[in-house]
Amino acid sequence: MIRPRSISGLREFLPAEQIAFNRCVEIVRKHFELAGAVPLSTPAFELREVLLAKEGGDSVDRQVYGVHRLADGGEDTDYALRFDLTVPMARFVAQHAGELTFPFRRYQIQPVWRGERAQAGRYREFIQCDIDVVGDQTLSLINDAEIPAIIDGIFKEMNIGPFQIRMSNRKLLEGFLSGSGIPSDAIADAMRVIDKIDKVGPDEIRKELAETFSPGAEQLDRIMVYVSLRGPAEEVIEKLLTLAPADSLNETYAAGVEELTTVARAVASLGLTSETFVLDLSVARGLSYYTGTVYETTLVDHPGIGSICSGGRYENLAGLYTSRKLPGVGISIGLTRLVTRLMEAGLLAVEQATTAPVLVTVLDPGSLDRYLNVAGLLRKAGIGAEVATEQRKIGQQFKYADRKGFILALVAGGDEFAAGTWQVKTLATGEQVVIEEVKLVETIRRMLAG
């Protein structure tokens, strides 16, 4: 016998957890579709050259799983499992550009695989929920503002406590660092250091920047003040102009200020307030492909969970696959990690282990046809129902109902059959009412609604 065990870093859920997880998926899907995004589904694996087109070197390679037929041995592989949904989408858009209507606004909720060492909250297989808007040649900055609005709707409906969508613009930080004397070939590294500020704290960042780039004390102070800017959009923009007037730096910086201002205004017009949306100049994102707007989202009461959703604008991601310029902006929710952490923190209710609200108990096995018949009636009316066929005793049937979290139980035996009635029991309270069979569906529908 082979001992059943799962592979490290692969998370699977028990039924009640999976039901809670699926509820979250439905919320995400609903808001994506409310924003007009169309569904896209791409295969789990792609050609290796397509997937690894975007350089990144060994650090990227190392995390990608190769796919090969067992008979082929395994050293060389032409296929690989996708590690995100953005790259497959870029390939798809480039490939089908002639058949798509732009701007192409798509969402995609599928698993991705990353060959990392497992650690708390990091999995080797997880579900990502992506939404992106891709334009033909150009893409309005208004789309950059829609992204936070969509995310805002999702997390509010998930009811997971206070959260903060933090936005910045890479041109801003890039221009600022460059204007502060950081050599251009070191800017990406400096941004990676700064991006960790939330995790390791400002003191550590200061230390790392000092060690790596040895700027003057005055410069370092300026950088630290700058990356610590965080708050309501108007306030941050005002401070940012005071701290470093746009014309005193460079074009990149000036463009960043302008873009950030435009996007922040549109976000406000879409109804977001500083309660859930702020500007945060330390947001940089490690990704090299982001070129403008960047987002990061955190739970205010649970900073330890880290970023639960992030993304940004990329001017030319599909440029890897086509000469047609296709700029995009998008965001991704790492749903597996988010939901797992929410469950651990008790922020997500995990209760029912059934998808049907009604259990039809079997008091008299000789009248099984009646029980099956009523289950069929309920199902035809769109009400989920299960018949308790496996437990001999009624007590066991109720215990089963209790454990799986059914809302209602139907009970009937000889007396009820003779009278043409059913007893409907509300499991949470133990309350039980007698209902005529002709009114049963209607009554149950009302009870479930209330």
Add this chain to the structure above:
RNA sequence: GCGGGUGUAGCUCAGUCGGUUAGAGCGCCAGAUUGUGGCUCUGGAGGUCGUGGGUUCGAUUCCCAUCACUCGCCCCA
């Protein structure tokens, strides 16, 4: 790729300074209660002590290796 921690019942863990029948809580099953769950009580099932080797009269315990899980670092498109 690098470093730390842990492997004993389904789960969380205790224990054995090396000794004959390895424990608890929770969970599970049954009964008390043959047309009613959650609470209570009683009884019961369930263990190659991760695996392989070494030391020893004797190893779940000590040593080595290995595997697995786990936490962190690197990285995280």
